[in-house]
Amino acid sequence: MAIIIEQPDAPRSRKGAQWEKRAWIFMRASGIILVFLIIGHLSVNLVLPEHGVKAIDFAFVAGKWASPFWQAYDGLLLWFALIHGTNGMRTLVNDYTEREWLRKSLNIALWVVAATLILLGTLVITTFDPCIDPNVHNYLPDLVCKG
Amino acid sequence: MATRPAGTLYRGKLGMWSWVLHRITGVGIYFFLLVHILDTALVRVSPEAYNSVVASYKTTIIGLAEIGLVGAILFHAFNGIRVILIDYWRKGAKYQNQMFWAVLVIWVVLMAGFVPRQLSHIFGA
Secondary structure (H helix, E strand, C coil): CCCCCCCCCCCCCHHHHHHHHHHHHHHHHHHHHHHHHHHHHHHHHHHCCCCHHHHCCHHHHHHHHCCHHHHHHHHHHHHHHHHHHHHHHHHHHHHHCCCHHHHHHHHHHHHHHHHHHHHHHHHHHHHCCHHHCCCHHHHCCCCCCCC | CCCCCCCCCCCCCHHHHHHHHHHHHHHHHHHHHHHHHHHHHHHHCCHHHHHHHHHHHCCHHHHHHHHHHHHHHHHHHHHHHHHHHHHHCCCCCCCHHHHHHHHHHHHHHHHHHHHHHHHHHHHCC
C-alpha cells in the first residue's frame, strides 16, 4: 500500500487554503459561542429544575418551545454544535486514515449525517406541535388547538 | 560528558495530553450529540414516544454516565478557550502549561457544583 506524503513545502491550492483557514477560524468562533450556549443548556435542563433530568418530558419541551427564544436557542445550539463537531471529526479522519478512498468516504459520511440531522432538528423545532398531546391544556392552559 | 539521546518516541508533557484529552472528549461529545438530536426529534412523533425514551435518561446508570458527559463537555469547553488563547494571545504559548492547570481548577469547581446536584436528582425521590 502506497502512503502518499505531501511535499511539506508544496503550497496548497488557493481554494484549499481558504477553506482550511475558514474552517480553522470557524472552530474558534463557534467554540466561544458554544461555551456559553452549552453552559446555559445544561443549567436550564439539568441543574436548575427542581428534579433535574427527572423533570424532562414532553410537557417540559412544549413549555420551553412555546417561547421563540428557546426555539432559537436550541436551533443555534443544533447548528453550531453539529457543524463544530463534524468539522472536528473531519480533522481526526484526515489525521488517522491512511487510505485515500476511506478518508474521502468517511468525510462524505460525516457531512451527510450532519446535513441530515441539521435538517431533521430544524424541522422538529420549527414544526413542533404541542397539540399532539391530548393533555396539553393541563400544562399550557392558554394554548389554542385547532380541531 | 555527552548525554544519551532521548530516543525517538515522542513523550509530550501536559501540552500533548491536553491535546489527546481534547480529541477523546470531542469524539465522545459528537456521538452523544447524534443520539441526543434523534431522541429529541421524537417530540415530533408523540408524547409517549418521547417520554418513554427520555425515561432511560432518568435511570441511575445513565444518570451517572451523564456526569461523565458533563465532565467531558466542561473540559472540552475550557480547554478550547485555552487553545484559542494559545493561538491569539501574545503570551499564550508561554503560559499554556499554567493555563492547563487553570482549566483543571475551573473544571473541578464546576464539577463540585454539578455532581452533588446531579446525584441528588438521580437518587432523590
